Amino acid sequence: MAPKALDYESLNEKVKKVQYAVRGELYLRASELQKEGKKIIFTNVGNPHALGQKPLTFPRQVVALCQAPFLLDDPNVGLLFPADAIARAKHYLSLAPGGLGAYSDSRGIPGIRKEVAEFIGRRDGYPSDPELIFLTDGASKGVMQILNTIIRDEGDGILVPVPQYPLYSATISLLGGSLVPYYLEETANWGLDVNDLRHAVFQARSKGITVRAMVIINPGNPTGQCLSEANLREILHFCYRENLVLLGDEVYQQNIYQDERPFISARKVLMDMGPPLSKEIQLVSFHTVSKGYWGECGQRGGYFEMTNIPPESVDEIYKIASISLSPNVPAQIFMGLMVSPPKPGDISYEQFIRESKGILESLRRRARIMTDGFNSCRNVVCNFTEGAMYSFPQIRLPPKAIEAAKRAGKVPDVFYCLKLLEATGISTVPGSGFGQKEGVFHLRTTILPAEEDMPAIMASFKKFNDEFMEEYED
Numbered sequence: 145m146a147p148k149a150l151d152y153e154s155l156n157e158k159v160k161k162v163q164y165a166v167r168g169e170l171y172l173r174a175s176e177l178q179k180e181g182k183k184i185i186f187t188n189v190g191n192p193h194a195l196g197q198k199p200l201t202f203p204r205q206v207v208a209l210c211q212a213p214f215l216l217d218d219p220n221v222g223l224l225f226p227a228d229a230i231a232r233a234k235h236y237l238s239l240a241p242g243g244l245g246a247y248s249d250s251r252g253i254p255g256i257r258k259e260v261a262e263f264i265g266r267r268d269g270y271p272s273d274p275e276l277i278f279l280t281d282g283a284s285k286g287v288m289q290i291l292n293t294i295i296r297d298e299g300d301g302i303l304v305p306v307p308q309y310p311l312y313s314a315t316i317s318l319l320g321g322s323l324v325p326y327y328l329e330e331t332a333n334w335g336l337d338v339n340d341l342r343h344a345v346f347q348a349r350s351k352g353i354t355v356r357a358m359v360i361i362n363p364g365n366p367t368g369q370c371l372s373e374a375n376l377r378e379i380l381h382f383c384y385r386e387n388l389v390l391l392g393d394e395v396y397q398q399n400i401y402q403d404e405r406p407f408i409s410a411r412k413v414l415m416d417m418g419p420p421l422s423k424e425i426q427l428v429s430f431h432t433v434s435k436g437y438w439g440e441c442g443q444r445g446g447y448f449e450m451t452n453i454p455p456e457s458v459d460e461i462y463k464i465a466s467i468s469l470s471p472n473v474p475a476q477i478f479m480g481l482m483v484s485p486p487k488p489g490d491i492s493y494e495q496f497i498r499e500s501k502g503i504l505e506s507l508r509r510r511a512r513i514m515t516d517g518f519n520s521c522r523n524v525v526c527n528f529t530e531g532a533m534y535s536f537p538q539i540r541l542p543p544k545a546i547e548a549a550k551r552a553g554k555v556p557d558v559f560y561c562l563k564l565l566e567a568t569g570i571s572t573v574p575g576s577g578f579g580q581k582e583g584v585f586h587l588r589t590t591i592l593p594a595e596e597d598m599p600a601i602m603a604s605f606k607k608f609n610d611e612f613m614e615e616y617e618d
């Protein structure tokens with residue numbers, strides 16, 4: 145009997161080849177241990193609410209009313225919901241014909257795309273066109289759609305930072321394209337050197353690859369670095385010279401934990417540079433409700449904004465979006481609320497500011513606690529988390545540990561992370577899941593565990609690590 149279409153051996157080879165480490169071997173082992181009753185601290189995923197972060201109150205009030213509009217007819221609704229939440233719920237229901245249960249336009253609800261455009265205009269100081277903004281089921285879907293639009297075959301290369309968030313390597317692999325790595329420099333605080341970009345493109349072209357686009361993740365995941373305006377100008381000049389589309393993944397733009405390099409969007413820098421670049425460089429920027437101080441990962445809300453993309457190409461992207469009918473409508477409302485939060489004078493403004501500031505200030509403290517904790521450990525060095533939600537320490541594994549890993553049939557940092565998990569219940573992602581220079585090992589944790597738990601977690605890590613190094617050092 146010939147194999148059936150979904151028998152493993154007859155599956156699409158691209159599917160079988162794909163890797164996605166954020167929910168890979170370590171995560172699966174951690175889930176097994178959890179089932180066996182072991183207490184696991186899941187620091188492998190940037191999933192704030194799963195680690196105890198409370199949702200912001202105002203957005204939940206508005207979406208609750210949108211989900212249950214009959215509450216608006218209840219004479220007591222004003223006892224439970226503030227007037228500005230009631231007003232915003234009515235606003236969004238007026239924008240969503242048929243309410244949250246109806247498909248919306250495949251690009252998202254026009255009124256919410258307008259709110260996103262106004263947000264971008266306020267942030268960057270340049271008007272943004274709602275027609276060039278598509279709402280998506282999380283930034284992931286937007287990234288996948290744009291890469292799908294760009295990659296024609298394995299001859300097409302995408303420049304991706306290494307270490308990188310494996311959404312990019314996995315999607316490029318699934319689409320049959322070629323990932324062209326450019327290495328971030330750990331000793332330069334994960335900075336990038338344009339000469340490395342040039343070298344990467346030269347290498348790729350010498351192998352017959354047509355480099356078509358460049359990805360930047362700013363702030364970085366897993367590395368946390370924030371790009372300076374000068375970095376962004378260099379990158380934009382590079383894209384102009386090499387005729388590359390720039391994909392600006394800016395999902396962590398609210399997650400900034402230092403004052404030297406505040407977030408500046410690639411689009412603002414591009415517009416500031418003026419013609420010819422500001423008229424010719426094609427840029428797609430991505431954002432989400434999953435990160436920042438919102439952390440609404442499960443809602444699946446995101447957008448991408450297109451700059452200098454020809455109308456006929458926008459039509460093709462719209463055509464593909466329409467196959468999925470509609471982005472998640474409740475998530476679109478979260479997106480609208482994120483880009484247009486309560487303003488000074490609104491009833492909910494004080495509470496919103498108190499909650500959001502509280503979360504951001506705590507994340508900044510946790511970034512410092514974690515970085516200092518790692519740097520107090522033997523054979524561990526860690527750059528400060530300037531932004532995003534992760535800490536990415538380098539673990540200097542002794543040769544005997546590397547040999548032991550080999551004997552166990554494991555990549556060295558997987559070996560270390562598995563030992564860490566078994567000893568402490570701390571579930572991390574090995575650096576090999578993000579890519580790293582040969583012979584250099586890392587792990588990624590999030591800075592999300594509750595602040596009051598952080599010192600104990602770091603002490604538990606230090607105890608494990610220093611004993612591990614004791615065991616394997618010559």
Ligand SMILES: Cc1ncc(COP(=O)(O)O)c(CN[C@@H]2CONC2=O)c1O
Nearest residue numbers: 189190282283284309365395432434446
């Ligand atoms: C750089 C980057 N881009 C896009 C996404 C996708 O976000 P959406 O939720 O909007 O699809 C993530 C999620 N970060 C994953 C999720 O948790 N840990 C991670 O590394 C990310 O880190």
